[in-house]
Amino acid sequence: RKEVEQDPGPFNVPEGATVAFNCTYSNSASQSFFWYRQDCRKEPKLLMSVYSSGNEDGRFTAQLNRASQYISLLIRDSKLSDSATYLCVVHNYGQNFVFGPGTRLSVLP
Amino acid sequence: EADIYQTPRYLVIGTGKKITLECSQTMGHDKMYWYQQDPGMELHLIHYSYGVNSTEKGDLSSESTVSRIRTEHFPLTLESARPSHTSQYLCASSLTGTNEKLFFGSGTQLSVL
Numbered sequence: 001r002k003e004v005e006q007d008p009g010p011f012n013v014p015e016g017a018t019v020a021f022n023c024t025y026s027n028s029a030s031q032s033f034f035w036y037r038q039d040c041r042k043e044p045k046l047l048m049s050v051y052s053s054g055n056e057d058g059r060f061t062a063q064l065n066r067a068s069q070y071i072s073l074l075i076r077d078s079k080l081s082d083s084a085t086y087l088c089v090v091h092n093y094g095q096n097f098v099f100g101p102g103t104r105l106s107v108l109p
Numbered sequence: 110e111a112d113i114y115q116t117p118r119y120l121v122i123g124t125g126k127k128i129t130l131e132c133s134q135t136m137g138h139d140k141m142y143w144y145q146q147d148p149g150m151e152l153h154l155i156h157y158s159y160g161v162n163s164t165e166k167g168d169l170s171s172e173s174t175v176s177r178i179r180t181e182h183f184p185l186t187l188e189s190a191r192p193s194h195t196s197q198y199l200c201a202s203s204l205t206g207t208n209e210k211l212f213f214g215s216g217t218q219l220s221v222l
Binding site: 032034041042043044045046049087089091093094096097099101102 | 142148151152154157167197199203205207208209210211212213214215216218
């Protein structure tokens with residue numbers, strides 16, 4: 001079993017739709033959680049950190065459930081420019097970052 | 110924007126050549142990493158360094174080697190390139206701390222003919 005797992009995707013949604021991505025992690029000692037965005041043939045870029053209380057950045061909302069070892073990302077009012085692969089990343093202090101396999105999103109006109 | 114730079118951006122080279130992929134960061138980060146990624150596939154950690162003169166192999170076995178003589182510089186070398194080495198190589202860095210985040214360079218797309 002992989003240490004970080006994500007919805008397999010791809011997600012094909014129309015513009016304006018709301019889409020949610022799920023991620024689970026197996027290491028209960030994990031301390032930091034992130035969502036990265038990766039465009040085709042580009043480097044991953046930090047989209048947002050995920051905090052225990054949940055956090056929002058514009059159309060993006062991230063939530064963390066430590067008891068269930070579950071992380072989510074909600075995108076409201078999808079734009080064409082949101083099309084990318086979304087990577088769930090988990091980190092434990094003193095260890096390396098662990099990446100999920102990614103979930104590909106295509107927002108269609 | 111992250112201040113981490115990779116050169117070259119693209120490299121096409123023949124089999125058997127020795128190559129060095131450059132990676133430098135100006136953020137004073139103590140940790141640096143090399144990842145390998147094929148199109149549409151997952152990222153794989155191949156090397157990492159927690160500081161000067163410290164290098165470790167990652168989760169994916171690689172024939173490449175790395176060095177960390179200076180904090181800001183983390184080059185990756187392939188002594189004899191083969192077509193199986195064709196891939197994207199991504200360098201990243203982070204600063205140890207409670208708010209540690211990972212930043213990536215733009216990557217080097219390597220094609221070995």
